Amino acid sequence: MDLAAIEEKLVSGESLKIKYRYPVENTGRSHGSQFGVRTDKLLDVSVELGRFYAKFRGDSPIWLSAEEVLEIAPDDGIYEELPAE
Secondary structure: OOHHHHHHHHHOOOOEEEEEEEEEOOOOOOOOOEEEEEEEEEEEEEOOOOEEEEEEOOOEEEEEEHHHEEEEEEOOOOOOEEOOO
8 A cells, every 4th residue: 555645645635534444352252353344534644654544433533554454545425334243
């Protein structure tokens, strides 16, 4: 993923959203870690740190490592949360 290109889009005023994996508490299952998928508004990128900053559920800013990110797309205002299977 080209963080510099994504940063350039943000600086030029383009609105983007970010789809990422997040760990879900494993309730009684012993099959390893489970992950849900969430989409939120992308706020910023740190090329040096390899981090993305998103608006978690439209409220609090959080940071994500590049390894957690699944997709960067134009922001259409639709944010989803898919629970772990």
